[in-house]
Amino acid sequence: xxxxxxxxxxxxxxxxxxxxxxxxxxxxxxxxxxxxxxxxxxxxxxxxxxxxxxxxxxxxxxxxxxxxxxxxxxxxxxxxxxxxxxxxxxxxxxxxxxxxxxxxxxxxxxxxxxxxxxxxxxxxxxxxxxxxxxxxxxxxxxxxxxxxxxxxxxxxxxxxxxxxxxxxxxxxxxxxxxxxxxxxxxxxxxxxxxxxxxxxxxxxxxxxxxxxxxxxxxxxxxxxxxxxxxxxxxxxxxxxxxxxxxxxxxxxxxxxxxxxxxxxxxxxxxxxxxxxxxxxxxxxxxxxxxxxxxxxxxxxxxxxxxxxxxxxxxxx
Numbered sequence: 032x033x034x035x036x037x038x039x040x041x042x043x044x045x046x047x048x049x050x051x052x053x054x055x056x057x058x059x060x061x062x063x064x065x066x067x068x069x070x071x072x073x074x075x076x077x078x079x080x081x082x083x084x085x086x087x088x089x090x091x092x093x094x095x096x097x098x099x100x101x102x103x104x105x106x107x108x109x110x111x112x113x114x115x116x117x118x119x120x121x122x123x124x125x126x127x128x129x130x131x132x133x134x135x136x137x138x139x140x141x142x143x144x145x146x147x148x149x150x151x152x153x154x155x156x157x158x159x160x161x162x163x164x165x166x167x168x169x170x171x172x173x174x175x176x177x178x179x180x181x182x183x184x185x186x187x188x189x190x191x192x193x194x195x196x197x198x199x200x201x202x203x204x205x206x207x208x209x210x211x212x213x214x215x216x217x218x219x220x221x222x223x224x225x226x227x228x229x230x231x232x233x234x235x236x237x238x239x240x241x242x243x244x245x246x247x248x249x250x251x252x253x254x255x256x257x258x259x260x261x262x263x264x265x266x267x268x269x270x271x272x273x274x275x276x277x278x279x280x281x282x283x284x285x286x287x288x289x290x291x292x293x294x295x296x297x298x299x300x301x302x303x304x305x306x307x308x309x310x311x312x313x314x315x316x317x318x319x320x321x322x323x324x325x326x327x328x329x330x331x332x333x334x335x336x337x338x339x340x341x342x343x344x345x346x347x
Contacts, residue, residue, distance in 0.1 A: 050144050051144075052144050052147040054152050056156075059159075060166070060270050061255060061256050062166040064169060064170065064212060064267055065165050065303060067286065067288035067301065068169065068289055068299075068302050068303040069293075069302040070289070070302070070303055070304075070305060071124060072304075072305055073126060073304050073306045074305055074307065079125060079306050079331075080124065080304075081123065081125075082122075082123050083123070083124065083302065083335065084119055085120045085121055085122060085297075085335075087118045087120055089115055089117045089118075091103075092203070094201045094202065103115075122333055122334065122335055124302055124303065124304040124331050124332070125333075126304050126329045127168075127329065128327065128328070128329045129161045129328045129329070129330070130161075130325065131161060131326050132325045133153060133157065134319070134322070134324070135149070135321060135324065136321040137320045137321060137322075138320075140322070150322075153324060157311070157324070157326035160326075161309055161327070161328055162309075165328070165330055167271055168331075169303070169332045170212070170271050172333070172334055173272060173273065173284040173286075173340075173342055174282045174342060176284060176334070176337060176341065177337050177338075178202070178338065179341065179342035180198065180341055180343055183276045184279055184346050185345060185346050186220040186224075187213070187216075187217045187283075187346075188220075188345075189224045189225070189243065191345060192211070192261055193262075194341070195211070195341035196211075196261070196262055196285050198285075199287060202339070204287060204298045204339040205296045205298060206290070206293040206299075206339070207290055207292040207293065208264070208287065208288055208290045208293060209264045209286065210264055210266075210267065210286055210287075211261060211265065211266040211283065211284070211285050212269065212272070212283055212284050212285075212286065213266060213267070213268050213269075213343070214269070214272045214281035214282065215269070215270045216345075216346070216347055217345055218258055218266070218268040220346075221259075221261075225243075225245055244261065244263045245259060245260070245261055245262075246259060246260045256269060264285075274347060275344050276344075279346070279347060280344050280346055280347050281344075282342060282344050283342075283344075283345075284343055285340065285341045285343065286340040286341075287300045287340065289302075297336055299339070300335060300340035301340075302332070303330055303331065303332045304330065304331050304333075306330065307327065307328055307329035307330075309326065309327070309328040310326070310328070311324065311325070312324075313325075
């Protein structure tokens, strides 16, 4: 036959496909671990840097077998007590700026499919991207922790996890919460270590289980990347941690997150400062027949208490 009416012949009145009023989100890392930091507020203040005073110990060090307090604080009857020197130090948190801009022409807005709130979608993803940038800066701090466990070129082990968790306690940390942040490879190594069979696990299974306190989450990290609890503390996984030793290793950490108790005792490992909360602004560009959308925020991250965190550096 010939001269059939087809979609090619009637392409002006037929659609090759129906565009649904949805936008499938791109796969991405999930931000939010930066919220484990203690927050300080500089909004409306005439500076972008917050100076946080720190106490310097004058009564010895933790886990030093009492050497620091053995004699210097002893009093003698009838003898005046001498003054003890006391000093302070400080850390400074400086806010940087995060920003992303997009220009949307009128044609896109006017010709986009009904049912899809184009600007809401763009706005939400811009804020998401800024949060990812903040996450990257926060996670870069893990490698700065002075105390570390693990060996270069060697997979993460259960012993590494235990050492990372107990180290802050031995260094004098007193708090009510800890949290593990692991690189994706470290999380895989932990799964392998937990599921590996050996004689000790077979004979002392219940004792080992109670000692490790390992409990996978219901969604195994598919939601907000909380994959399990180790010794009852949450284990978070991310693919945004830094590498070390010329990318031969990856960096995780066991830290003390911000809680009322941790903040009170000085245990909280990291802090952050807000100078400008995330905001969305628009500007009409008449000559371009378009709308400029800008999302921005000002925030910064820093280390508050070095001894309360343990870097975990293991094979990539």
